[in-house]
Amino acid sequence: MAEKHFKYVILGGGVAAGYAAREFAKHGLNPGELAIISKEAVAPYERPTLSKAYLFPQGAARLPGFHVCVGSGGERLLPEWYSEKGIELILSTEIVKADLASKTLTSAAGAIFTYDILIIATGSTVINLSDFGTPGADANNIFYLREIDDADKLVAAIQAKKNGKAVIVGGGYIGLELSAVMKINNFDVTMVYPEPWCMPRLFTPEIAAFYESYYANKGVKIDKGTLVVTSVKLKDGRVLDADIVIVGVGGRPLTKLFKGQAEEEKGGIKTDAFFQTSVGGVYAVGDVATFPLKLYNETRRVEHVDHARKSAEQAVKAIKAIEGGKVTDDYDYLPYFYSRSFDLSWQFYGDNVGETVIFGDNDPASSKPKFGSYWIKEGKLLGAFLEGGSPEENTAIAKLARLQPAVPDLEQLTKEGLTFASKI
CATH class of the missing domain: 3.50.50.60 (FAD/NAD(P)-binding domain)
Structure with missing residues (x-):
């Protein structure tokens, strides 16, 4: 098979791939510069939909309704969007060998792809x-x-x-x-x-x-x-x-293609604050990346769609900044997790370490339960959880987790509950 060369290759077709492609397009791309190689048969989509609306008995979500980047309120990138931008979507293609030294990827069918810059966005596989x-x-x-x-x-x-x-x-x-x-x-x-x-x-x-x-x-x-x-x-x-x-x-993060080729840490591929790995021109984003978490001055691997989106955008910004002889800011991520089920919806920001206080109405028999929890360590609020919050209230607890305000009195904090967030 003929060898195909691209300036940029994104390996993996999940959420991170779609958000990285959008970021490349924002900075300007020449036709044929970027390829996304995915073993899935469809363009990148918002994966969290699969455990929610995709399985509903009525009004179920179906593609093309949840292609990226609708999950964060952005434009929906249909398959034709990629072709309009000159991005090659190479679908139903499993890469079975990656040689980072020669910048070569080989598919199960024997196709060979070479690149100048690689973004590893392979995500995780389920534990069986x-x-x-x-x-x-x-x-x-x-x-x-x-x-x-x-x-x-x-x-x-x-x-x-x-x-x-x-x-x-x-x-x-x-x-x-x-x-x-x-x-x-x-x-x-x-x-x-x-x-x-x-x-x-x-x-x-x-x-x-x-x-x-x-x-x-x-x-x-x-x-x-x-x-x-x-x-x-x-x-x-x-x-x-x-x-x-x-x-x-x-x-489990899908890193086996790169074993022994890129430095690893904490089960993932080790990166810097721009998601560059120990191998020049190779970046790793989303579930597979172990990165410096600036807020807590430590390295972590985070499995969540929010980080997949943001790390992908950060890597592309860094790539384009280097090309332009500029610098970009370090990745400064606030851990964020959320879930929706039945009539419930919760959000969590920050770090779940230290002592906890719980506030609000956490009676499961309530018609509209609304409660939360704060995590406090060494006199500082580090994490905040809220069930049933409004967008404004969720924004307020995110701000708390980012600012890490002092908490002199846990009993007072329990009494104040959400009003503590509005004071900061």
Whole structure:
């Protein structure tokens, strides 16, 4: 096959790829300079939709409705947008070998692509039950959710098994969102997870208790503190009857193509504040990047769509600044996480370390619950969580997490709750 050369190549076709392409277009591109190589068959789209509106029984989201960059309120980049900008979308193409020294990528079909500058935006792959040696992990009623193909298989199963039984394995983002959407599809839903409460990496026991009770009130059964040892068999020997089993137990960054070629740290590819790796002309963004988190003076890897968008834009700004003999500001990211399920919607900003206080109405039986939590360490507020907040209130708690104000009295902070944010 003929070798194809591009000035810039984005490897991966997820959220980060779309936002990087938009940033390149803003700075000006010559036709044929940029290619996006993706193993998926569609142009970049807003992946969080898959565990929410894509699975709704009525009014479900479908492409082209959620191509990037609609998730952040921007223009929707349809496949024709890329061709109009002279960007080559190389879809349904899996890269199986990357040689960073010779700046060469080789596809499963033997096609060879060379580049001057590479942006690694390969994201994560789901952790599979078979990774744990789980017997029965290959049963045909077990589903995962990462790409649109996965979502289409799940939609077909939902339609085929109407009003059936679903077991959701995992109590994190995907587990909570999928449990809600399967209940909306009128399935009998059981959530199973080994941790003592849901979303343990972020939620305190008090926050988790609200969501677990809220879900229980919606009819979702929760079996926590246990493991699935076969497709629907629990560690204690009980068997859960299920038409559909959906596994959402996390992901792993897709870095294997670059092992031994670029410096790694904390499970990701190590970058600087501009997302440049240890290899000149190679950048890594989104889930795969371990980067300096300026706000906390440490390096971290962050798996979230917000960081995928912003890190992609930062890398392109840095690339274009270097070309123009200019400098760009360091990446100064405020960690941000959010989720929506049923009638609930929460946002979190900052760092979840230190002591916590909880405020507001966290009664799961309330018609409109609205509550929050602050994290305080060494007398400073470092993190803020809010369920049911308005856009203005969410902006206010983001500001708190960024400014890290002093908190002299935790009892007073609990009483003030949201009004503390309005004072800063």
